[in-house]
Amino acid sequence: MAGFRTNKRVIVLFLIPAFAIFTFFEMIPVAASIWFSFNEWPGVAGVPLKFVGLENYLYIFQYELFLRSLKNVLLYVFWSVIGQVGIGFSLALLMYHVRRGMRLYKASFFIPIILPATSIALIWYFILFPTDLGVVNHFLEMIGLESWQRPWLVDKNTAMGWIIVVTTWASVGYYTTIGLAALAGLSDDVLEAAKIDGAVGFRKVFAVIIPMIWESLKISVVLVITGVLKIFDLIFILTDGGPNGATHVPATLMYNEAFVYNNYGIGSAMATVIFLLSIILSLFSLRLMSLRDVER
Numbered sequence: 001m002a003g004f005r006t007n008k009r010v011i012v013l014f015l016i017p018a019f020a021i022f023t024f025f026e027m028i029p030v031a032a033s034i035w036f037s038f039n040e041w042p043g044v045a046g047v048p049l050k051f052v053g054l055e056n057y058l059y060i061f062q063y064e065l066f067l068r069s070l071k072n073v074l075l076y077v078f079w080s081v082i083g084q085v086g087i088g089f090s091l092a093l094l095m096y097h098v099r100r101g102m103r104l105y106k107a108s109f110f111i112p113i114i115l116p117a118t119s120i121a122l123i124w125y126f127i128l129f130p131t132d133l134g135v136v137n138h139f140l141e142m143i144g145l146e147s148w149q150r151p152w153l154v155d156k157n158t159a160m161g162w163i164i165v166v167t168t169w170a171s172v173g174y175y176t177t178i179g180l181a182a183l184a185g186l187s188d189d190v191l192e193a194a195k196i197d198g199a200v201g202f203r204k205v206f207a208v209i210i211p212m213i214w215e216s217l218k219i220s221v222v223l224v225i226t227g228v229l230k231i232f233d234l235i236f237i238l239t240d241g242g243p244n245g246a247t248h249v250p251a252t253l254m255y256n257e258a259f260v261y262n263n264y265g266i267g268s269a270m271a272t273v274i275f276l277l278s279i280i281l282s283l284f285s286l287r288l289m290s291l292r293d294v295e296r
Contacts, residue, residue: 038265041264066270076249077281088172089179112172117233156243250270250277258271
């Protein structure tokens with residue numbers, strides 16, 4: 001068995017299937033999308049591609065709606081990192097110290113993760129329905145706060161905020177689970193030594209626990225960033241980018257350009273920007289969080 005583990009031919013043989021799948025289903029589609037972004041093509045079989053160079057990129061960076069969608073997604077990323085990772089790991093810490101009812105809490109927080117995104121979007125759509133038939137507006141009417149009623153998903157001042165809330169609600173259980181897994185690996189000896197040295201309460205959390213689970217936090221931040229940049233289904237069902245494009249993100253605009261207006265070149269250019277933005281933000285966040293490693 002040890003011979004197989006050190007035999008390079010055997011290692012390569014076992015890597016070939018995974019590499020082939022990754023190549024055909026990841027690398028080739030990405031490369032094709034980048035190539036399409038330099039062409040004009042309506043997505044119709046038999047119609048030849050027309051090479052236009054950087055025209056599609058010049059167009060999207062002069063397209064006001066696309067620039068607004070970039071602003072939306074950057075705000076989306078910022079608040080999602082704070083909400084999903086912050087709340088998720090805070091709940092994990094709370095559950096780690098309050099062991100009673102742990103199984104019930106785990107199940108409660110994890111339920112949204114196993115629900116399809118379409119179901120989540122429809123549930124919240126009816127909760128936030130713009131008339132008094134919506135749960136939120138009906139509740140406000142019941143307690144005499146009719147003046148607070150809003151068409152939550154139709155008002156440009158509240159629609160994006162509620163989308164972030166829904167995404168956080170749907171995802172926070174996942175990061176709670178990652179946090180619990182990280183906390184389960186903590187050394188009891190280290191925690192006991194920290195307690196003897198006087199590290200209790202919030203001091204223990206910030207000086208001992210968080211540094212020990214820092215790698216899990218870094219991974220979670222990258223997962224949130226990449227997840228938010230490619231999110232489509234929740235926004236498509238809740239607002240479809242409305243009102244007046246106020247909740248569009250690059251992924252929803254990409255869908256419209258490629259599959260509604262048949263501008264595959266422009267849609268591919270937007271997809272390439274999403275891909276590059278995901279890499280840049282992920283590397284930036286890892287670099288930023290690695291500064292703490294240097295300080296430690």
